[in-house]
Amino acid sequence: MSATVIPYDVKPHPLTGMYNGKFGIWLFLASEIMLFGALFSTYVLLRVGAPEGTWPIAGSPTTRGDNILQVPLAALNTAFLITSSVTMVLAWANLKMGSFKKGQQFLLVTVLLAGAFLVVKYFEYNSKLHHYAVTFNEHFDRDGVESKSFKGLTQAGTEKTIHYLWGHVEETKKDADGAIQSYLFMPDHDTSHGGEGHEPKAVEIHPAEIARMTTFGPGGSSFLGCYFVITGLHGLHIVGGIVVMLWFLLTGSKMWKTQPDKYANRIECTGLYWHFVDLVWIFLFPVLYLL
Amino acid sequence: MSDHSHELPFWKKYIFSVDHKVIGIQYTVTALLFLAFGFGLMLVMRYQLAYPNQPLPGVFASVLSEPVVGEVTVNEATGETGKVLTGDGYNAFGAMHGTIMVFLAIVPLAVGGFGNFVLPLQCGAPDMAFPRLNMASYWTYLCGGILMLFGFFVKGGAANSGWTSYPPLSLIATTGQTIWLLGMVILITSSLLGSVNFIVTAVQLRVQGLSFFRLPFFVWAQLVTSFLLLLAFPPLEAAGLLQLMDRVAGTSFFDPGGLIISGVERNSAGGGSPLLWQHLFWFLAHPEVYVLILPGLGIIAEVIANNTRKPLWGYKSLVYSAIFLGFMSFIVWAHHMYLTGMGTTLSTFFQATTMIISVPSVIILTCLVISLWGARIRFNTPMLFALSFLPMFAIGGLTGLPLGLTASDIHLHDTYYVIGHFHYVVAPGTIFAMFAGVYYWYPKASGRMMNEWLGRIHWFGSFVFINAVFMPFFFLGMAGVLRRQFDQTETLHGAAVQGLTVMATWGAIGLALAQIPFVINFFWSMFAGQRVGANPWKATTLEWTAPSPPPHGNFDAVPVVARGPYEYSVPGESEDFSMQATA
Amino acid sequence: MGSSAHEIQGHLKKYYMVFGALLVLTGVTVAVAEFHVSIGMAIVVALFVASIKGTLVACYFMHLMEEKSMLIWILALCALFFLMLLLVPMFTIGEQDAGLMERMRGLSPN
Numbered sequence: 001m002s003a004t005v006i007p008y009d010v011k012p013h014p015l016t017g018m019y020n021g022k023f024g025i026w027l028f029l030a031s032e033i034m035l036f037g038a039l040f041s042t043y044v045l046l047r048v049g050a051p052e053g054t055w056p057i058a059g060s061p062t063t064r065g066d067n068i069l070q071v072p073l074a075a076l077n078t079a080f081l082i083t084s085s086v087t088m089v090l091a092w093a094n095l096k097m098g099s100f101k102k103g104q105q106f107l108l109v110t111v112l113l114a115g116a117f118l119v120v121k122y123f124e125y126n127s128k129l130h131h132y133a134v135t136f137n138e139h140f141d142r143d144g145v146e147s148k149s150f151k152g153l154t155q156a157g158t159e160k161t162i163h164y165l166w167g168h169v170e171e172t173k174k175d176a177d178g179a180i181q182s183y184l185f186m187p188d189h190d191t192s193h194g195g196e197g198h199e200p201k202a203v204e205i206h207p208a209e210i211a212r213m214t215t216f217g218p219g220g221s222s223f224l225g226c227y228f229v230i231t232g233l234h235g236l237h238i239v240g241g242i243v244v245m246l247w248f249l250l251t252g253s254k255m256w257k258t259q260p261d262k263y264a265n266r267i268e269c270t271g272l273y274w275h276f277v278d279l280v281w282i283f284l285f286p287v288l289y290l291l
Numbered sequence: 292m293s294d295h296s297h298e299l300p301f302w303k304k305y306i307f308s309v310d311h312k313v314i315g316i317q318y319t320v321t322a323l324l325f326l327a328f329g330f331g332l333m334l335v336m337r338y339q340l341a342y343p344n345q346p347l348p349g350v351f352a353s354v355l356s357e358p359v360v361g362e363v364t365v366n367e368a369t370g371e372t373g374k375v376l377t378g379d380g381y382n383a384f385g386a387m388h389g390t391i392m393v394f395l396a397i398v399p400l401a402v403g404g405f406g407n408f409v410l411p412l413q414c415g416a417p418d419m420a421f422p423r424l425n426m427a428s429y430w431t432y433l434c435g436g437i438l439m440l441f442g443f444f445v446k447g448g449a450a451n452s453g454w455t456s457y458p459p460l461s462l463i464a465t466t467g468q469t470i471w472l473l474g475m476v477i478l479i480t481s482s483l484l485g486s487v488n489f490i491v492t493a494v495q496l497r498v499q500g501l502s503f504f505r506l507p508f509f510v511w512a513q514l515v516t517s518f519l520l521l522l523a524f525p526p527l528e529a530a531g532l533l534q535l536m537d538r539v540a541g542t543s544f545f546d547p548g549g550l551i552i553s554g555v556e557r558n559s560a561g562g563g564s565p566l567l568w569q570h571l572f573w574f575l576a577h578p579e580v581y582v583l584i585l586p587g588l589g590i591i592a593e594v595i596a597n598n599t600r601k602p603l604w605g606y607k608s609l610v611y612s613a614i615f616l617g618f619m620s621f622i623v624w625a626h627h628m629y630l631t632g633m634g635t636t637l638s639t640f641f642q643a644t645t646m647i648i649s650v651p652s653v654i655i656l657t658c659l660v661i662s663l664w665g666a667r668i669r670f671n672t673p674m675l676f677a678l679s680f681l682p683m684f685a686i687g688g689l690t691g692l693p694l695g696l697t698a699s700d701i702h703l704h705d706t707y708y709v710i711g712h713f714h715y716v717v718a719p720g721t722i723f724a725m726f727a728g729v730y731y732w733y734p735k736a737s738g739r740m741m742n743e744w745l746g747r748i749h750w751f752g753s754f755v756f757i758n759a760v761f762m763p764f765f766f767l768g769m770a771g772v773l774r775r776q777f778d779q780t781e782t783l784h785g786a787a788v789q790g791l792t793v794m795a796t797w798g799a800i801g802l803a804l805a806q807i808p809f810v811i812n813f814f815w816s817m818f819a820g821q822r823v824g825a826n827p828w829k830a831t832t833l834e835w836t837a838p839s840p841p842p843h844g845n846f847d848a849v850p851v852v853a854r855g856p857y858e859y860s861v862p863g864e865s866e867d868f869s870m871q872a873t874a
Numbered sequence: 875m876g877s878s879a880h881e882i883q884g885h886l887k888k889y890y891m892v893f894g895a896l897l898v899l900t901g902v903t904v905a906v907a908e909f910h911v912s913i914g915m916a917i918v919v920a921l922f923v924a925s926i927k928g929t930l931v932a933c934y935f936m937h938l939m940e941e942k943s944m945l946i947w948i949l950a951l952c953a954l955f956f957l958m959l960l961l962v963p964m965f966t967i968g969e970q971d972a973g974l975m976e977r978m979r980g981l982s983p984n
């Protein structure tokens with residue numbers, strides 16, 4: 001394409017032991033460490049500073065993320081990513097050993113695993129976005145459904161009783177002008193009045209009774225904000241990885257024919273990135289779900 | 292290395308070029324335009340400050356409209372009206388002035404412009420390590436910049452929470468703030484692409500014989516700068532993302548909850564921390580000030596060595612100081628936050644690190660000053676700028692010490708004293724270094740010299756007027772005038788020193804006029820400047836081995852380096868300079 | 875540089891072993907969490923296990939063990955700055971707010 005030949009484009013530099021691309025990707029990863037590092041310290045800071053009883057969301061019995069997140073799904077995703085890391089490194093190893101076909105096959109498996117990760121993530125996100133937390137102005141009791149309550153501290157340190165219910169909105173009733181009249185609210189099994197063994201039943205709630213109503217989406221609590229931003233950014237990294245890998249799956253053979261070493265290097269760099277994405281998840285999983 | 296560039300169509304050669312020199316020039320020109328624009332915003336503000344609530348003069352009045360300016364009646368009898376800057380307009384202009392100057396003008400000029408153009412040449416490299424990434428970095432920067440400017444046209448005007456964008460104010464600000472955040476994320480991405488490229492180039496693309504300690508100081512300065520950009524910027528990117536989420540997705544990272552806006556409580560889960568933003572912001576923004584100054588120091592070192600015709604005094608101390616400076620700059624950031632209620636233990640730590648970091652800066656300055664000792668100095672335009680840089684940077688640096696100690700910072704924080712301090716560092720400091728660099732490398736980039744006399748007029752005017760702008764700031768600050776203030780005459784202590792503010796405004800107008808010779812010189816010399824060969828300054832470093840302007844691929848033959856960067860007046864040599872490249 | 879075809883053949887086994895270790899350690903993390911130990915203990919265990927996993931990925935999949943010292947230094951620098959960024963904000967807020975320690979104790983379940 002251009003007349004200039006860049007030194008150490010393919011061969012490693014004697015001082016650093018890396019060709020340009022590899023050094024470049026490592027530097028990029030260093031900056032990524034700071035990016036995720038900042039988000040991680042945000043999480044720690046907010047968690048340490050959270051008023052009692054508000055982490056991960058107002059009303060949870062303990063501070064662990066699994067009060068509102070599904071550990072099995074995340075464990076499954078961990079397995080997907082770890083496996084994809086192995087297939088990625090195998091893709092590179094096979095290319096290095098001269099087997100293009102096997103290399104590309106492993107790359108394809110990596111893409112598929114990454115896709116599986118995203119699918120699981122989609123279901124996780126979706127369930128959060130349709131799950132509601134309602135905080136009432138005062139104690140709520142209608143048709144046998146009672147709000148739960150807990151005593152929390154505000155950030156100013158004063159005590160405050162919070163009345164709340166978690167559940168799903170079955171139906172939103174609006175008047176002719178489109179203003180909301182009431183919600184038909186189905187409380188979660190464990191928070192409903194009936195307790196274990198009883199069928200929970202839906203109850204009508206009026207906007208005037210509600211202090212705040214949110215989904216378990218990013219605005220639900222500090223924790224959920226952290227959860228969505230960090231996993232969202234991580235998910236974007238996965239998407240980026242998929243795009244790059246698909247690109248190499250589609251166009252790789254051309255480069256392989258003329259510059260097999262360079263192609264293997266590209267896959268190595270992609271791999272470094274991909275292992276980093278895996279590594280981030282290895283930390284995210286316990287931090288967000290298990291602590 | 293044959294010159295294939297002639298086969299490239301125009302748009303590939305000059306617009307979507309992957310050649311580091313073209314990209315460097317693109318960066319330089321774009322950044323200079325942003326510099327002028329940021330300065331223009333400040334002129335409007337200066338007018339308001341000197342003549343509060345008086346109609347703006349014609350030029351400004353004609354281009355500005357609601358909500359930046361408001362209509363007022365000037366003359367009751369005739370019904371004549373005029374336009375005055377509004378408070379909102381002032382806030383938006385102030386925030387955008389800061390943002391544009393720092394992120395769109397100085398950094399792109401110092402790193403994107405000079406770094407791109409000079410660094411590969413001084414390393415003897417044919418180009419950057421990743422030419423296409425380099426191109427992507429420029430275009431990302433341009434997109435970010437245009438997006439930032441687009442903020443002026445959305446409802447409520449551009450971002451108006453200061454260049455620091457402190458929450459919770461910034462959380463409830465108008466749409467312009469969202470644009471600002473998006474713009475920042477894009478600009479940071481551009482910086483990251485650039486810094487990776489710079490580091491790889493400086494480490495891996497040095498030609499044979501060019502060991503680390505034979506690198507010109509400029510390359511060292513750029514290398515340290517790149518590390519700062521690489522590791523300090525991502526936390527701000529994260530912070531920007533979080534603030535964006537706070538604004539658009541209803542999260543509450545920086546919102547502690549219970550915020551009452553116009554009588555209504557902001558709907559949020561609360562639990563956030565406004566101080567968290569300040570930490571993440573200053574974690575970047577302190578290293579950022581070294582990003583602003585280090586490349587400038589690099590340029591000054593080159594120019595001084597060249598025009599004193601002597602080796603730099605203490606080259607190794609310069610290098611070690613720059614590295615130490617870079618390292619320390621990551622652990623001083625909370626000195627911007629003494630007044631946030633920080634406890635004494637931590638503030639002691641940060642006072643100590645702040646005092647420590649001033650040591651390498653002083654070493655660098657001292658080395659540069661001692662380099663002048665006993666030299667037969669050539670007083671050309673680049674050298675004049677370099678020489679005036681030294682005392683200006685000294686003033687800027689020394690006035691920073693009282694800000695680094697809590698006892699005095701309590702009084703000076705958020706006053707015009709602070710504004711004076713950092714402008715002495717960045718305006719007569721960095722900008723003078725940038726001018727020195729433009730005059731110094733112009734012949735390399737264009738093959739023609741800039742006019743010397745226009746250059747001297749430019750230097751003299753700039754030097755006089757820039758001091759007239761910024762010197763009063765120290766006195767204003769010590770008199771208690773606050774920064775980001777729309778009209779100081781509303782306070783008694785402010786009204787008492789209004790004269791100084793008027794002086795600064797006229798200084799700024801003079802400064803604007805003093806740039807006219809530069810603009811003329813810049814364009815005129817492109818066509819009519821005296822043609823020169825490869826090495827008009829009789830300099831030693833590698834870029835002067837390549838033809839002027841260097842072709843695509845830079846060097847006619849890959850150079851081999853035999854000696855250090857500043858071997859001037861070596862005893863026994865026939866010339867007073869010995870070039871790094873062996874012939 | 876361990877990248878000739880023959881050497882890589884030898885690496886393959888290592889990759890599979892690391893893979894196995896990672897899966898086992900994931901199991902360990904989940905299992906420990908199921909015991910609902912005290913929060914302090916849980917943090918220590920979870921982060922310790924995660925660190926081992928991360929180290930395995932970095933050392934073997936990312937070949938960090940074979941890299942030269944310059945890269946290691948850069949990453950160490952990065953780690954140091956990350957720690958600063960993590961700890962300083964916490965300390966400032968901790969100092970401002972004597973109640974912090976109180977609340978950190980309050981993190982234990984019920």
Ligand code: HEM
Pocket residue numbers: 330333385386388389390392393397452453454455583710714717718722760773774775776799
């Ligand atoms: C050379 C002409 C310049 C003039 C006359 C000028 C003037 C001023 C003044 C008067 C303020 C205070 C505004 C206020 O507090 O209300 C200010 C703020 C500021 N300036 Fe400049 N400046 C100049 C160049 C620069 C440059 C080169 C930089 C680049 C780093 C810069 C960065 C800033 C920043 C960051 C602020 C703070 C904005 C804020 O409060 O959010 N200025 N400038």
Ligand SMILES: [Cu+2]
Pocket residue numbers: 576577580623624626627
């Ligand atoms: Cu600072």
